[in-house]
Amino acid sequence: MHKWLLIVGVMLILTGCIKKQFLGDEEKQIAFEDYFDGFEGSFIMLDEQTNDYLIYNEELIETQVSPCSTFKILNALIGLETGVIQDANHMYKWDGTTYNMEAWNGDHTLASAIKYSVVWYYKRLAKEVGLSQMQHYMDLVKYGNGDISGGLTEFWIMSSLKISPREQVDLLRDLYQDKLPFTSDNMAIVRDILVLEDTEDYTLSGKTGSGRTGKDEELIGWFVGTVQREGHRHHFAVFIQGKNDTSGYKAKDIARQILKDLDLINALEE
Known part of the structure; x- marks a missing residue:
């Protein structure tokens, strides 16, 4: 071997x-x-x-595929930068929909939603950010192929948006070096959660x-x-x-x- x-x-x-x-x-x-x-x-x-x-x-390192829930990292940064959410404790109330993931069935903060990968929280966040601001930050960050045509609440879930493992790592490097187009405070919040x-x-x-x-x-x-x-x-x-x-x-x-x-x-x- x-x-x-x-x-x-x-x-x-x-x-x-x-x-x-x-x-x-x-x-x-x-x-x-x-x-x-x-x-x-x-x-x-x-x-x-x-x-x-x-x-x-x-070869696979350079291949772009759907980020799925790893996109929650950028989604959180954009939500904070646009002022849609204020901090790690920003809460969205559960609407009562029953999910197979028991941890999703309740109110969540930004921090708990990333811990339990609560899809409904981040869909609501993306919807409140809106299409134009989402695309604006996607272009600024140069995240993967930048394609959000798959729908504002779906594009990162096995849809139009794709990113390679190398791009994932380079994004993290820039996050930890405060080199992304977000405030230092907002990047610190996301690093913490x-x-x-x-x-x-x-x-x-x-x-x-x-x-x-x-x-x-x-x-x-x-x-x-x-x-x-x-x-x-x-x-x-x-x-x-x-x-x-x-x-x-x-x-x-x-x-x-x-x-x-x-x-x-x-x-x-x-």
Whole structure:
């Protein structure tokens, strides 16, 4: 089986900005194929300090697909910047519709809606932002293909909007470096609500996304995020597609295993 050997400073592609190896122990090997057993998938990580990328499945890294619920990151930023919502505690009242996801059946704030990936909250937010402002910020950010023609409350859900794993990572880099066209306060709010694990050793932030392609019952899953350890940030994206057990939750599991094996996070206690 092919192994990716972790070697310092070798095999840079193009202008030294894309790296297929990871800075680390020369004797440590990682078989990325093992993480993605049963899926077609990809992994990309940007080392913010060195500006190098660690890549698995380069072709898929550049392929644009639906962002699904990972778009909630930008949706939240746009909602805050336009003043439609004021802060992480901005609440939308539940309208009483019963959803299969029990956590959706209740009132939600911006923070709780991103934690539980509450689709109805973000659909309402997008509707209140409106088409013209949504397109304005989509163009400013240059988010993926920028196509919101699929409908104001649907375009990011297996519809017209598409983004690549590399673009996902570059968006996170700009978010954490305050380089997006939003106020620093609003970017800080979104960074804060994305935090999943905050320990003495590291902070892990991220967002899942899941969808169904409609082709041969194929499913997709995303997990995009940032890990900070000892003041050093890495931004990453895991994308998978397949039929069985394919979801954002599975992509998150794969990402956590890779991050653990790269000594960026700790194993969760049983």
